[in-house]
Every structure is written in structure tokens, then in C-alpha cells.
Amino acid sequence: MSDLRIEGLTITYGGAKALDNLSIEVKTGEFVALLGANGAGKTTTLRATSGLMRPAAGKIFFDGVEITKVPGHKRTALGIGHVPEGRQIFPDHTVEENLQLGTFVRRKHRAETTQSLEDMYGLFPRLKERHKQAAGTLSGGEAQMLAIARALMSRPKILMLDEPSLGLAPQLVLELFKYLKRLHAEQGLTILLVEQQARLALQLAQRAYILERGAVKIEGKSKDLINDPRVAEAYLGTAS
Amino acid sequence: MSLQIWIDGLFAGSVFAIIALSMTIVYQPTRIMNFAQGEGFILGAALGYQLVGVWKWPLIQSLVVLVIAAALMGFIMERMVMLPVQLSGSKFAWIIATLAAAMIFQSAFNIKYVNVTFSYFDLIEKDISIFGAKLSVQKLLVILMMIIVFIANDQFLKRTLWGRSIRAIAHNPDTSTILGIPTKPVIKLAFITGTIVIALVGFLASPVIIVAPAAGLFFTIQGFTAAIIGGVGSPKGAVVGGLMIGILDSVVRSWLGGTWGLFSTFFVLAVILILKPNGFFGKRVEGR
Amino acid sequence: MLTVMERCFGERYTSTVSDGGNVFKKKVIIAAVAATALFGTAVTATAADNPGLVPKKVWDSKADKIKIGLVAPMTGIFAVLGISQRNSLQVVADQINAAGGIGGAKIELVVRDGGLDPVASANYAKELAGDSSINMVAGPSISSYYQGAATYYEAAKKLNCQPAVAALDFTDYKYAFRSQDYYKDTLTALMTVLQKRSIKKFGMIYESGPTGTDFDAYYTAQATKYGLTYLGWEKITSTATSHNAELQKFIDKGAEAVNISNNAYGAYTAKAAKELKYKGILMGGSGAQNIAFHETGGDDFAGTLMAAPNYQWPIRDKSLWQPGYKAHTEAVVKANGFNTGVKSGATSPNGTAIAADCLYAYAVAANKVRSLDATKVRDAMEKLDIPAKMTPSGVRIHPGPEHNLYQADGINVYEWRKDAKGWYTIEVNGVSRQAAACPEAGWIAKTATGSPLVCAKVSGKLVYRAG
Incomplete structure (x- = not known):
């Protein structure tokens, strides 16, 4: 069981409410999308779940345990993986060093982490080719692969991705989402995906929440939402 | 020019290099040049004076107390610097925070040791001769300490996951946190380690150089200058910069006269900042 | 009585x-x-008008308080100076207050910490000069800092007394007095001793500034008169952590003596002499009292010459101490203790008697003219002649138009020595009061009358004989 449950989360940021009594749930093995306009509170939700922001009210449960007060770095060990907005790879570290940093919470299990490294090179062969290179020299797509692979190195039970498609060419976005689908389908990884490209996200995810001003406005199964006129009008449009 | 002058410069340079290294240790995960760092030097000198000099404690006991006291000072300093930095969010908060910490510690030393010069006896009153030039064992200890601190720091950063984590925190503390790296404890540890290192050199060097309670900022500036010449954040740069200003000062003073020593240090600093704005081994300097 | x-x-x-x-x-x-x-003093003394510290019955100043300002480094590397000055001033103030104050008014010290910062020091001097409730100011110490402050004092006609300004000519300053040895007297005394010891070449290691400049000019002009070759001035800065380079140069040039800094930096030269096993003589002014010099110089500091107004603390036979000096020093030690070097065991009282003389002379002069008016007190101070045995410093105070509290006859040259019991000094060129302390055959002491005495061994005992 690796359910993520957020109950009544409120986060204030510079006086304004970034999240306002937000409640969402991601069940084990689910692929859930978090959609909404800019500033709706998607990134804040992920950052709060990772322990980077302190809530003013509300509770976060993971694996049935309340983690609201657990420091951020300890949540990684519990199984929460997070691919932050803008990738945030370490440009001065080599590709391999970036991946090794992902194993920080499992650093005492040397054999396991070596295996993970091989697994990632298997999954993303481009990274193997460039493993000695400084990560700052990677292209946008490669860097995104690295960011995801780095998060996977900690063997998370849930992977949260914050707009992985940002700044990628359409071709690369499709390739990326293919990887995500494989991770979910083949490895049974629970995924919480924050995306601007709502249509694509709804095609991948089983369920979705649509946020507005820090609260859930609409929730439901993806296939229902795609056909929901409120969603189509406001979030799908023709652009994305 | 006699070899003695070069050896004196090597010693002074080693002192500055260790100070610069200790500042680098704090800089690595924080991107903060800690202007209060030199106060750790004074702590080492003061405890050496008090424990070994006045109370005649045995060396081992004194060292244990020194390390504990320095760790405590590092812990307090971390709170004094990082709390305002984290709370204010200003890009320049660290300057005021570290200067304020320096002033507070300096005042504390002044209260206790207002008219004392921390010069106690050499731990080992012995000289060795190198082609006719003299080097006291005390000075040799400082030079050896510089080499050990440099190698240990360099290998730690390059070879260990913890070392790489420190570099990662420097780049992005939030991302480090979500990878499971305990950023705040690592920053605390950096302050503690840095303070222990500089306190040890203060302890070792104060019998040889004259250390007054208020001289902390002077040592900070020497370390800071060394770090800038060598490249901020680079252990190699700290050593090269420290040795350079130490030897340069000694040689130029002997060659052209006293006032030229200081001039030459800052002249070289100016030239290097023009030719190599990031110092010899520095990557581009990013403020936070 | x-x-x-x-x-x-x-x-x-x-x-x-x-x-x-x-x-x-x-x-x-x-x-x-x-x-x-x-x-028995030169000042005409009656019961009502005597040069001592007079109770308020004698005259009524109608003043509330007498405020004495002090601008000095109270913190930092040279705090020892300011603290010593304050301690000595406080001891004299307490004594005068206990006796009824000056014309019934109690003395209060107003202390400003100028650190080693010339700008802050000048600003404090300006503040105190502009404060009409301040009767006299001591400091800022160090000649270069005083230079900046003097104009404020003169403009405000503020009486001031300087216990740590060796350089500068005070005849230009109408309201300033110097309670330190004037550098020309100090250097003359040192060169006289060098000449007696047949020394030919000497140099100077001193920080840049007006003191070093004045010293350098005086040595350059005067050295040949004493059969000496002055090898020049090696300038030092506050950032140097060793003076080996400077001293080595003088060693290479064959210097038999080196004048060291009176300030904290002199300790580095002492250290260099130890490290380079310098065979020549170190010499300095009253700064060589600083036990930091003994700490860094170690046993090799023995032999160092110190030219200073009466400094009898390291003279073991206290019966030789001037009574006023003894009383003051003992009161200082009682109130503030003394410093001990952890390494050398050398000691120094936590006070500086020459600073006490500032207040002492002020009180005597004010009582004499029964006024607190700055100009009247100044005129009275100029005319003072208080014998050595009465003053806190143990030096005769007779300023005259040059405004130097001490004249050349007030300067002694001491030599630092060390034996099993620790550090002590002997007088190499002292006044007659120390004639009994004949250290070893060949030492010359000068007397109050001017005719020198030579220490000689007569039937197994060391005694002074007319030279």
C-alpha cells in the first residue's frame, strides 16, 4: 500500500493562499494527473508533499502514516520521488554523479544502487553514452530523462512529475510520455503528473484533478473529463 | 634573497590557506563567504592561551576541549548566519548576518581578553634546519596541517557521496532535499567542520604569530583574499591563493620594504580579478 | 595635620x-x-595654597562635577593602552574625590572607545571638545590620531593632556600638554647609551606614520653626533605576521642595534630577534614595557633597552621606587591587578602612571589658581614644578612653554634582564635616585646635578663613584 492522501491542505505564500483546503488522493498503482491553469496550486501541491513547503493547515498521509511534519529529506526514504519543475539537474556534476545522488537514501546498499544504475542505463541508453559528461552539456530532452532517472534511483513508490514536457519539442514530449506509460504499466509505479498539456495528460492518466485557485474544482476519471464540456472549454481548448 | 624569507612566507601562506580552506568548507553547501570565520581562529588562539598557557593543561585534554568548543561555536554561528538568511530571503542578507556574527564574537572575546595577546609557548620548542634556514617545529605543524586539510577536503568532495551532496546543495538546496539529502544538517556540519579547522590552526599558529582578541576580521580578510585569488569555492584555489599572498608578502617586504608587502597583495588581487575574474580555479561565482 | x-x-x-x-x-x-x-616643593606652598590634592574647604569651585574625557582604544589589539590609561586616571580621580574633589567638585571620567580607528577617534575628540561640561580630555592616543584631533581642541580652547603621543611638537598647540617622554629626549637617551657601548650601526623597524617619520628624521639628523651610523627605517604594516624579513636586512647590513616599535607591532620584532638569533640590541621607548614583547621575544628579549619616564615596576627593590609612583602603582594594582605573561612570567601593572599625571597636574594647577577656567589652568600648568617623589609617575612635572610635562632629565634608560626569579630591569642611565642600584661594574648613571656616576667594584661591593 502506498496511498498518498492530502486532506484540507492550506498553504499561504506571501499573504496569499496558494492552496486553500485542498484534498486529493492517489491510490497505489494509480496514474493521476493534476491539471489547472498557471498559479492554480499544482506545483505547490507537489512541493508540500515533498516537504519543501510548510502547510498552514491540513494533513498529508503516505502509506497510511501522517507525514505532515516529517522533514523533506526523510520523505524520499519513505518512497516519495519528485521530478521538480525545470528538471533541476546538477550541471557541474557528471551524468553518473547526478544519478548517484539519487541513491542518497539507499547509499548503504551498494550492490542495489549499482543495479539501479544499470537499470537506468537500460531504460535511457542516451544517458549511458554520456555518463561521464557534465550534466550541464545535455540537451533539454536528455536532461529531462536524467531528472526522471535520478528520481527513480531512490526507488520511489510514488513518482511526482512537475511539467516534464516543458520546453521540449512535441516529438520528445511523446517519447517522454511513452516512457512514463511504460514505468506505470511495466513497473507498477504510482504516478502523480502535473501537466499543462491537459489533453495528453488525460490520455495517459486514469484519473485527474483540476485545480483552480488552490482548490479542487473538478475531479473524475480521465475518459469522463475529456468529454466534460466544462473541461473541454476551459482546459483542453484547441491550443494544447 | 635568503631562503629564510621564503620559508617564513610559506608558513604565513599556510595559515592563510587553512583559513581560506575553512571558509571554502562553509561556502561549498551555502554559497556564503562567512565573515565571522576568523573568530574561530581567535577561539583556537584564546583556548590555547587559556588552557595550555595559563592553566597548563595537557595537550590532549586541551585539544578535546578545543574541538568541542569549536563545534559549539560552529553550531551557534550556523544559526546566527543561516536563520536570518533563510528568513529574510534577501540576496545580501548573508553579508550583514556574517558581519554581525563576527562583531558579536569579537565583542565576546574582548570582554574576556581585552588586553591579552594570545601568545603562549610553542608546543615543541625545536627548530629544524633547511639549507641554513630555520623552521620551527610549530610552524612545520601548521604547514603539515594545511596539506592534510587540503587533501582530506579535496578527496571528500570528489570521492564520497557526501562530498558530492555538498556540491549539490550548493547548486540547489530544494532539489537536494527531494533527493533525500539532509541539507540543513549538512550545512550545520559544514559550519562545525569549518570552525574546527580554523580553530585548530588558530591553536597551532598563535604561539608563532601574534593574535589579539579583535584580530578575527583581519584573518578573515586574509582568508577571503586568498579564496578570491585562488577561486572562491575551490580547495585548490584556497591553497594556491593562501600560499601566494603569504609568500608574496614576505618576499616583497624583504625586497622592496614593508609597505610594499600589503600593496603587492592587493595589486595582485586587482590584476587577477581583471585577468581571471573567478580566480585561478574558480568556476563562475553565483550569488544566492 | x-x-x-x-x-x-x-x-x-x-x-x-x-x-x-x-x-x-x-x-x-x-x-x-x-x-x-x-x-618642600618649588611651588610656594602654604596650608591654604599647596600643590597637593586640596579638600573642598580650601576653595569652592561652585562646579557640580569635573569631567575628564578619555579617547583611547578600549577594545581591540591595543586595548591594553586605553584600559591602563583609564585605570590610572580612575585611581587618581577616586583619591582626589575621597579628599573632597577639586574645589569641592567630584571628578568623573567620560570614556570613549576609539579603537584603532583614526576617524572614530577624531570624531570622539570632536564630540568631547565641543562639550562645554568637559574640563579636560586625554587622548586620542597614538600621534597620528592625535594630529587629527588637535585642531578641534585648539578651536574649542579645550585643555587636553596626552599620555601616549610621543611625536609632534606641542609648542604649536596652546591647550595641549604631553605627559609622555618627548621623542627627541627618548631617542637622545638611547643614542647616548649606544655611544657609551661603542656601537656603530643601528636601524629602525617601525610602522608607517608620523611617529616613524619623526623618529627617522631625528635619527638621520642626529646619529653622527653620537658616532653612530643610522641604517634607515624598515616600514612595517599591521598585516605582517613576521618581521624576519625586516630584521634580516639589518642583520645583513651589520646593525648592532635596532629600534623597535612602541606599539603592539614591536612584539613581532622581538619575535624575529628570537627566531633569527639576533646578537645585537633591541631598543625602544616606553612601549617596551609591554609584556607581549617578553612573550614573543622569550629569553632573547633580555638585553633590550627601554627609554622611558620612570618605570620602576620591574625594579625589585621597592625601596628605590619614588614614593608617589609607589603609592599610585600599588593603588592601581589593588584596584585592577596586574598582567602576567603566561610564557615569560613578566608582569606589568594594569595602569599607566603617566596618564595619572594628567589629572594630578590638572588638580594641582586648578587648586593653585582656584579656577576651572581652561586658560587660567593652562597657565598654571605651564608653571608647575612638582618634584619626582610626589607625582604618580615618579617623574618631575615641569612643563614650561613646550608643554612637555617631563623634561629630558625625566627619561631613564632601562635594560631588561632575566634571572631565575624572572624579569627585572636595571637602570643603564638613570637619575641619582637609583644610585644604590648599582648593577655591575662599568654601568653609568647620571645624576640630578648632571655629573655622571660610574658603577665600580670596591672591596667586593658594587658602588657608584663619581665619574
Whole structure:
């Protein structure tokens, strides 16, 4: 069981409410999308779940345990993986060093982490080719692969991705989402995906929440939402 | 020019290099040049004076107390610097925070040791001769300490996951946190380690150089200058910069006269900042 | 009589001498000695108008308080100076207050910490100069800092007295007095000793600034008169962590003596002399009292010459101490203790008697003219002539138009020595008061009359004979 449950989360940021009594749930093995306009509170939700922001009210449960007060770095060990907005790879570290940093919470299990490294090179062969290179020299797509692979190195039970498609060419976005689908389908990884490209996200995810001003406005199964006129009008449009 | 002058410069340079290294240790995960760092030097000198000099404690006991006291000072300093930095969010908060910490510690030393010069006896009153030039064992200890601190720091950063984590925190503390790296404890540890290192050199060097309670900022500036010449954040740069200003000062003073020593240090600093704005081994300097 | 004397000198005489049963008798003797000292001075003395510290009955200043300013480094590397000055001023102030104050007004110190910051020091001097409630200011110390402050004092006609300004000519300053040896007298005394010892070449290691400049110019102009070759000035800065480079240069040039800094930096030269096993003589002014020099110089500091106004602290036979100096120093030690070097064991009192002279001279002069008016007190101070045995410093105060409290005859040259019992000094070129302290055959002491005495061995005993 690796359910993520957020109950009544409120986060204030510079006086304004970034999240306002937000409640969402991601069940084990689910692929859930978090959609909404800019500033709706998607990134804040992920950052709060990772322990980077302190809530003013509300509770976060993971694996049935309340983690609201657990420091951020300890949540990684519990199984929460997070691919932050803008990738945030370490440009001065080599590709391999970036991946090794992902194993920080499992650093005492040397054999396991070596295996993970091989697994990632298997999954993303481009990274193997460039493993000695400084990560700052990677292209946008490669860097995104690295960011995801780095998060996977900690063997998370849930992977949260914050707009992985940002700044990628359409071709690369499709390739990326293919990887995500494989991770979910083949490895049974629970995924919480924050995306601007709502249509694509709804095609991948089983369920979705649509946020507005820090609260859930609409929730439901993806296939229902795609056909929901409120969603189509406001979030799908023709652009994305 | 006699070899003695070069050896004196090597010693002074080693002192500055260790100070610069200790500042680098704090800089690595924080991107903060800690202007209060030199106060750790004074702590080492003061405890050496008090424990070994006045109370005649045995060396081992004194060292244990020194390390504990320095760790405590590092812990307090971390709170004094990082709390305002984290709370204010200003890009320049660290300057005021570290200067304020320096002033507070300096005042504390002044209260206790207002008219004392921390010069106690050499731990080992012995000289060795190198082609006719003299080097006291005390000075040799400082030079050896510089080499050990440099190698240990360099290998730690390059070879260990913890070392790489420190570099990662420097780049992005939030991302480090979500990878499971305990950023705040690592920053605390950096302050503690840095303070222990500089306190040890203060302890070792104060019998040889004259250390007054208020001289902390002077040592900070020497370390800071060394770090800038060598490249901020680079252990190699700290050593090269420290040795350079130490030897340069000694040689130029002997060659052209006293006032030229200081001039030459800052002249070289100016030239290097023009030719190599990031110092010899520095990557581009990013403020936070 | 006794009552008056006790009020004049308070406990400082009685407390240090009394030992149980004979207290009263000793008090009487001390009072008698003090009375002789008081009335046997060059200043015409009557019961109502004497140069000692007069109780308020004698005259009424109608003032509330007498405020004495002090601008000095109270913190930082040279805090020892400011703290010593404050301690000594406080001891004299307490004694005068206990005796009724100056014209009934109690003395209060107003202390400003100028650190080693010339701008802050000048600003504090400006503040105190502009404060009409301040009667006199001591400091800022260090010649270069004083240079900046003097104009404020002159403009405000503020009486000021400088216990740590060796350089600069005070004839230009109408309201300033120097309670330190004037550098020309100091350097002359040192060169006189060098000449007697047949030394030919010497140099100077001193920080840049007006003091170094004045010293350098005087040595350059005067050295040949003493058969000496002056090898020049090696300038040092506050950032140097060793003076080996400077001293090595003088060693290479064959310097038999080196003048070291009076300030904290002199300790580096002492250290260099130890490290380079320098065979020549170190010499300095009153700065060489600083036990930091003994700490860094170690046993090799022995032989260092120190030219200073009366500094009898390291003279072991206290019976040789000037009575006023003894009383003051003992009061300072009682109130503030003394410093001890952890390495060398050398000690120094936590006060500096020459600073005490500033306030002492002020009080005597103010009582004499029965006024607190700056110009009147200044005129009276110029005319003072207080014998050495009475002053806190143990040096005769007779400023004259040059405004130097001490004249050339007030400068002694001491040599630092060390034996099993620790550090001590002997007088190499002292005044007659120390004639009994004949250290070894060949030493020359000058006398108050000017004719030198030579120490010689006569039937196994060391005695001075007319030279």
C-alpha cells in the first residue's frame, strides 16, 4: 500500500493562499494527473508533499502514516520521488554523479544502487553514452530523462512529475510520455503528473484533478473529463 | 634573497590557506563567504592561551576541549548566519548576518581578553634546519596541517557521496532535499567542520604569530583574499591563493620594504580579478 | 595635620605600609614624609595654597562635577593602552574625590572607545571638545590620531593632556600638554647609551606614520653626533605576521642595534630577534614595557633597552621606587591587578602612571589658581614644578612653554634582564635616585646635578663613584 492522501491542505505564500483546503488522493498503482491553469496550486501541491513547503493547515498521509511534519529529506526514504519543475539537474556534476545522488537514501546498499544504475542505463541508453559528461552539456530532452532517472534511483513508490514536457519539442514530449506509460504499466509505479498539456495528460492518466485557485474544482476519471464540456472549454481548448 | 624569507612566507601562506580552506568548507553547501570565520581562529588562539598557557593543561585534554568548543561555536554561528538568511530571503542578507556574527564574537572575546595577546609557548620548542634556514617545529605543524586539510577536503568532495551532496546543495538546496539529502544538517556540519579547522590552526599558529582578541576580521580578510585569488569555492584555489599572498608578502617586504608587502597583495588581487575574474580555479561565482 | 594628610593621600600611603601594631606610628611617619614632600616643593606652598590634592574647604569651585574625557582604544589589539590609561586616571580621580574633589567638585571620567580607528577617534575628540561640561580630555592616543584631533581642541580652547603621543611638537598647540617622554629626549637617551657601548650601526623597524617619520628624521639628523651610523627605517604594516624579513636586512647590513616599535607591532620584532638569533640590541621607548614583547621575544628579549619616564615596576627593590609612583602603582594594582605573561612570567601593572599625571597636574594647577577656567589652568600648568617623589609617575612635572610635562632629565634608560626569579630591569642611565642600584661594574648613571656616576667594584661591593 502506498496511498498518498492530502486532506484540507492550506498553504499561504506571501499573504496569499496558494492552496486553500485542498484534498486529493492517489491510490497505489494509480496514474493521476493534476491539471489547472498557471498559479492554480499544482506545483505547490507537489512541493508540500515533498516537504519543501510548510502547510498552514491540513494533513498529508503516505502509506497510511501522517507525514505532515516529517522533514523533506526523510520523505524520499519513505518512497516519495519528485521530478521538480525545470528538471533541476546538477550541471557541474557528471551524468553518473547526478544519478548517484539519487541513491542518497539507499547509499548503504551498494550492490542495489549499482543495479539501479544499470537499470537506468537500460531504460535511457542516451544517458549511458554520456555518463561521464557534465550534466550541464545535455540537451533539454536528455536532461529531462536524467531528472526522471535520478528520481527513480531512490526507488520511489510514488513518482511526482512537475511539467516534464516543458520546453521540449512535441516529438520528445511523446517519447517522454511513452516512457512514463511504460514505468506505470511495466513497473507498477504510482504516478502523480502535473501537466499543462491537459489533453495528453488525460490520455495517459486514469484519473485527474483540476485545480483552480488552490482548490479542487473538478475531479473524475480521465475518459469522463475529456468529454466534460466544462473541461473541454476551459482546459483542453484547441491550443494544447 | 635568503631562503629564510621564503620559508617564513610559506608558513604565513599556510595559515592563510587553512583559513581560506575553512571558509571554502562553509561556502561549498551555502554559497556564503562567512565573515565571522576568523573568530574561530581567535577561539583556537584564546583556548590555547587559556588552557595550555595559563592553566597548563595537557595537550590532549586541551585539544578535546578545543574541538568541542569549536563545534559549539560552529553550531551557534550556523544559526546566527543561516536563520536570518533563510528568513529574510534577501540576496545580501548573508553579508550583514556574517558581519554581525563576527562583531558579536569579537565583542565576546574582548570582554574576556581585552588586553591579552594570545601568545603562549610553542608546543615543541625545536627548530629544524633547511639549507641554513630555520623552521620551527610549530610552524612545520601548521604547514603539515594545511596539506592534510587540503587533501582530506579535496578527496571528500570528489570521492564520497557526501562530498558530492555538498556540491549539490550548493547548486540547489530544494532539489537536494527531494533527493533525500539532509541539507540543513549538512550545512550545520559544514559550519562545525569549518570552525574546527580554523580553530585548530588558530591553536597551532598563535604561539608563532601574534593574535589579539579583535584580530578575527583581519584573518578573515586574509582568508577571503586568498579564496578570491585562488577561486572562491575551490580547495585548490584556497591553497594556491593562501600560499601566494603569504609568500608574496614576505618576499616583497624583504625586497622592496614593508609597505610594499600589503600593496603587492592587493595589486595582485586587482590584476587577477581583471585577468581571471573567478580566480585561478574558480568556476563562475553565483550569488544566492 | 594628620587629618589633612590622610584626606590628601587617602589610604594609599597608610594601607600599604601599616602592618598591625605599629599602625599609628607608621601613619605619623608617612604623614610626615608626605608633608615634607608637599611643602618642600618649588611651588610656594602654604596650608591654604599647596600643590597637593586640596579638600573642598580650601576653595569652592561652585562646579557640580569635573569631567575628564578619555579617547583611547578600549577594545581591540591595543586595548591594553586605553584600559591602563583609564585605570590610572580612575585611581587618581577616586583619591582626589575621597579628599573632597577639586574645589569641592567630584571628578568623573567620560570614556570613549576609539579603537584603532583614526576617524572614530577624531570624531570622539570632536564630540568631547565641543562639550562645554568637559574640563579636560586625554587622548586620542597614538600621534597620528592625535594630529587629527588637535585642531578641534585648539578651536574649542579645550585643555587636553596626552599620555601616549610621543611625536609632534606641542609648542604649536596652546591647550595641549604631553605627559609622555618627548621623542627627541627618548631617542637622545638611547643614542647616548649606544655611544657609551661603542656601537656603530643601528636601524629602525617601525610602522608607517608620523611617529616613524619623526623618529627617522631625528635619527638621520642626529646619529653622527653620537658616532653612530643610522641604517634607515624598515616600514612595517599591521598585516605582517613576521618581521624576519625586516630584521634580516639589518642583520645583513651589520646593525648592532635596532629600534623597535612602541606599539603592539614591536612584539613581532622581538619575535624575529628570537627566531633569527639576533646578537645585537633591541631598543625602544616606553612601549617596551609591554609584556607581549617578553612573550614573543622569550629569553632573547633580555638585553633590550627601554627609554622611558620612570618605570620602576620591574625594579625589585621597592625601596628605590619614588614614593608617589609607589603609592599610585600599588593603588592601581589593588584596584585592577596586574598582567602576567603566561610564557615569560613578566608582569606589568594594569595602569599607566603617566596618564595619572594628567589629572594630578590638572588638580594641582586648578587648586593653585582656584579656577576651572581652561586658560587660567593652562597657565598654571605651564608653571608647575612638582618634584619626582610626589607625582604618580615618579617623574618631575615641569612643563614650561613646550608643554612637555617631563623634561629630558625625566627619561631613564632601562635594560631588561632575566634571572631565575624572572624579569627585572636595571637602570643603564638613570637619575641619582637609583644610585644604590648599582648593577655591575662599568654601568653609568647620571645624576640630578648632571655629573655622571660610574658603577665600580670596591672591596667586593658594587658602588657608584663619581665619574
